[in-house]
Amino acid sequence: MSQQGNKQAKKSGGKKGGKQRELAIAKRSEDYPQWYQDVVRFGELAEPAKVVKGCMVIKPHGYAVWEKIQRDLDGRFKDTGHRNAYFPLLVPMSFITKEAEHVEGFAPELAVVTQAGGVELEEPYAIRPTSETIIGHFFAKWIDSHRDLPLLINQWANVMRWELRTRMFLRTTEFLWQEGHTAHASHDEAEAEVLRMLNVYGDFAEQVLAMPVIRGTKTATERFAGAVDTKCIEAFMQDGKALQAGTSHDLGQNFGRAFDVKFQAESGELEYVWQTSWGVSTRLVGGVVMTHSDDEGLVLPPRVAPIHAAIIPIFRNDEQKAEVMVAAERIKAALSEIDISPPRARYRDFLEVALDDRDMRPGAKFYDWERRGVPMRIEIGPKDLEKGQVCLKMRVDTEAVSGKQFLPEAEFLASARQRLLDYQDALLALARARMAANTVTLDTWEEFEQTFAGDSSKFAWCHWDGTAETEAAIKDKTKVTIRCVPLPGYGPAPEPGVCIYSGKPSAQRVLMAKAY
RNA sequence: CGGGGCGUGGCGCAGUCUGGUAGCGCGCCUGCUUUGGGAGCAGGAAGCCGAAGGUUCGAAUCCUUUCGCCCCGACCA
Known part of the structure; x- marks a missing residue:
């Protein structure tokens, strides 16, 4: 528009x-891109940096969401035996050019440092677009024997890719992410690692972000530059488009060969290692926004919400205010004791409560907290004090719970934890329902063109003949791409059919959609 | 990087065509009154009109260049 x-x-x-x-x-229905920007802005997640092209400032509320994502994922990586390390931001240009496909893929979006300290550098440095190359260099130094394997490393870092078109969180020139890099003694082991981490991402997306995802394999065209295979999680956005929310790559021996990463096997033979890499980025924040938010603004699942409950005191005069504030403080203190840590998490997560004593009318505060996605709102006024109750409103109405509820204070406090957990589940259920309602199985090109007419998009399971030519032709005509070939359990069971475009034989259906 | 749109107090905009030295709503500050879904009154602060050149007695306004943002496209997490 x-x-x-x-x-x-x-x-x-x-x-x-x-x-x-x-x-x-x-409104989502009237101008989706504008809606997304508004939600991010009014939700105080981020703003365009402007003074630095294509970059954004992640504001405290948005960064807090990222911190929650980091904290949980980091624990999951530790559970799988990975250790954090940190490699330089600057990568010698000669490193980037060592792996043929890798250069080709990343060259167009490199930012390069050519001078420093006022003098021209002998060899320019690339600002890392990803770290396979420099990590390959160090793996070569660290790995001698099969006893050094598997080597399981993760890095939390910023990276830079000179993008031609940017959108807050979804695609910015600089972004924050996590990149796992592992080296293994066999291809089987590396493949297992790729799948293991893909499932870590998938579980995380669903359990923590309440964002349902399809797990699958990228086509050759969509594969990471330098990988032999790329697995991904694809999330459903409310405009019907897909968001690649995480990737896990089987690098084969490509970087092993490029950087001479060899190990002596039990047999005594010198072999190249088998490597993997996998990552998720601040893009996930954008995914959360577009998965859950509504026309009132941001919606955050409790597991990533920086603030879980906002208490709004209501009063008509100073005497009432004094009494109400006492109750509000009491409830805040009680709520703050509640531990909502996920089972077996490596961190403790207690309820974060904001007591809003600003001099505003209650209605204005309601809108304010709604825009920030706070899951739970508690109103306390004179009427509630009389009755010993609180007024509770969840940010999103669900089948089980809608509108304002009036609950005895003790009952509310006793049930608050469960209510939040139920709300988390309900958001996932709602997101799943939206995805299901917008997922179709298509068999004719006519249906296909109808489904993807104009700006519209859905998740479509279609037969594909497996050729890059067909893939390109479909993209050319409709902007629709093959998001992935589903892993078992994440799409229709494989059954032979004919390609929706070419009519040639197809082994199974693949996920097609427009994408971010 | 191509096509289109847009840059004027924090936000949304008017003013630009027809040059005369900047205005409105919201927000913000102070005070009083208010407070169960976006409060009212009074007073106040805040903008070298994205930036740089140029034309002119005089530029937000005209001309040139440049930077950035948004949308669409090609490339990508």
């Missing part, structure tokens, strides 16, 4: 009689 269109959507889009136009978030 044009800028003009955006403005008009905003002008007519004010809710509640349109009297608060400036504060309104564009």
